[in-house]
Amino acid sequence: MSTEAIAAEKPKRNYNALFGLTLLALLILLWVILSVATQSFASGNNISNLLRQGSMIAILAVGQTFVIITGGIDLSVGAVVGFATVIAAMLINAGVPVFLAILITLLVGVAIGLFHGFGIVKMGLPPFIITLATLTSLRGIGLLMTNGNSISINNDAFQEFSRNSFVGVPNLFWMVILVGIPAYIFLHHSRWGRYLYSVGSNAEASRLSGVNVQRTIYMAYTLSGLCAAFVGVLLASRIGIGNPTQAEGWELQAIASSVIGGTSLFGAVGSVHGPLLGAFILATINNGANLLNVNAFWQRIITGVLIIVIVYFDGLRRRGK
């Protein structure tokens, strides 16, 4: 057999990095256009605002991506965010130290994720169903706990955090980096990351190769729940209230960001940087549309069209046309 076939013709697959660059280029292009088209876009204030808007969805999208890579979906993340604001608000108002309140809220997110894992692995429920069930019931539980009222948080230091900046960059955006870097290392440089992909590609083959499929699924949903609870803490800090009906529809924005970022809903394809860029592209479009006085209804339509266009071109290139 010829060895030259093995000694590689030009490796064509640096697809991930290439796709990431294309998204980055798209984001920068949007920024340039909006800077020219409007006066206020390039102002420091607006950029900070944009980063704050995008950050929370970005973090949700990272968790969501882990789940989608395994071939699943987590519809509960928006509800978990809302629920987490309630937990955080109640704990802080009850005088629990902020640090401890945050920790407990995060653990609640972990518990919800574990519950999803349990439903999928042990009860054999489809991910769509179990997370949809949590979506509605968590909002209900939150409403019961609050009697349908919003809880205002009376702790200024807690609320300061989300408004402040560090070296000129909003704290909320630093949180994206805080989540993004470990997430990147986890997904692309740890064996657990590899297992997420292999389970999403072929669970049976992974299992026979010694991959603990159940544990991998637990892990994905737990991380997604953790990310969502973390975003809940950030949202509570930003708005200063706990209300279970907040973050309505964020799960769809997170899924959209993930898909724009190159994640395949069939599983086994995805990255960390893609969804992050996807989230900020969506945030930019919303922000720009506001500045341009585009009807808010149109923003939704534009988002829908964008999803179709980007995923279509991504598919074309994947098939190597």
Add this chain to the structure above:
Amino acid sequence: MTSTAQELHPAPTLEPGRTILELKGLEKRYPGTHALKPVDLAFKSGEIHAIVGENGAGKSTLIKLLTGVMPRTSGDVIWEGKSEALATPHEAMALGINAVHQEVVLCRHLTVAANMFLGEENSRYGILQQRAMVKDAQKIIDDLGFDLPAHVVLGDLTIGQQQLIAAARATVRGTKFLIFDEPTAYLTRKEADQLFKLIRRLKGEGVTIIYISHRMEEVFELADRVSVLRDGTLVGTRNIAETNDAELVKMMINRSIEQVYHKEHFTPGAMIVEARNLSGKGFENVSMSVRAGEIVGLYGLIGAGRSEFVTTLYGRHRKSAGQILWEGKPVQVNSEHDAIRLGMALAPESRRDQGLCLNLPVGLNLNLPIYKRISSNMLISGAKEKAEADRQIAGLRIKTPTRSALASSLSGGNQQKIVIGKWLAHGAKLFIFDEPTVGVDVGTKAEIYRLFGALLSKGAGIILISSYLPEVYELADTLHVFRRGKLVATHGFRTANHEDILTQALAEKQEKLGGQK
């Protein structure tokens, strides 16, 4: 549209011996691979034309171009004197070109009958005539001499039986030109005989046939002419009467092989694993053992319970009775995890369903069982990951542009090498190979058998399952014959003859294949 058994094989319009299909400079490039360099080849009406070549030589690619599954890069296909575009499978079928592809591409959740008539369902006023379809399908199947039920769900049949259905399906439409891509890879001898009968019959009816196989004896048994592909180039075409095994192999791999079945004998050492009266789903009361340095062969029809037995041993399925002893001590193997921890490795039967993550890179597939070893703490050592993958790719001559190519882009035989290769670096004590050389070419087969020797010399034991009798016969130190879930006979190395083993495997009376329902 209705199909009845009568209108299945319309008489071909051409007299035998005339050129029916001609390839002129047919070429295919995939990104990173020049799979088919311009090929010129003519097929005569009514002949059986075999195509042979190494894994990745371009055989399946050629078929995909002819059947409109893939677009060609350049070149012409002349069908009955006219140049045809063959851009879609539909176009090819309309001309009468059909194929039974290497991997069964049917709907596993539909019934056999539904699959047979997929795309040409019998319906009246938009309502499917299900009962009539089952009846028609059963008639066609019976007519072909296959002993299979038409009403069961396709996924309930073995891969071999599914392959027979795929063949039956291909004969339903007015076929003039029929292509078989390694049809016997998953068939037992008995099923293969049924298929050969079908092929000869079609030939008798004037259908032109392309037959792709890695088994030389089949080529000599069936074909009129044989063409050899090497690295995407047509090396030559021979009349079957004017060539021989050695010449074809020489043309295929550009060197000769003295001995395919390379067998080293070791004195069996300590007991590695022992099954005592093990029962489970699909098999009953099986006792056997494997010692260090020993190859234990399991022969039988597909569906005889061999795969079920080893997957139970491996912890994938629960045993219902019996005991497993590992190195003399009773153990509980409750999951494949337990099995791997003890030191077992399983290369499963179906590479698509159990063996590979198709849409992931070759490298990831090869390293999947050993990620624990090539990472320290949580992090994977990138250098080790690359080195391990490249070592297997080179060692098994896996034909791929890079280790980051997707497994799905490899040829069938090369995919099979990944299924085996991923365990070689694992350092297990007991290797279970379930149909390890399905679709693998002669040269690599010899390579794999040599690797068996290397594993044995390191003190490992091997369980080798094969439906291809010569393979187990030439390699196994102990040969167990399975029939309908029972271990019915045991032989030593080459102590029985082929006929006896076959009789033992086939049972006294013909049983209805797949007729469990």
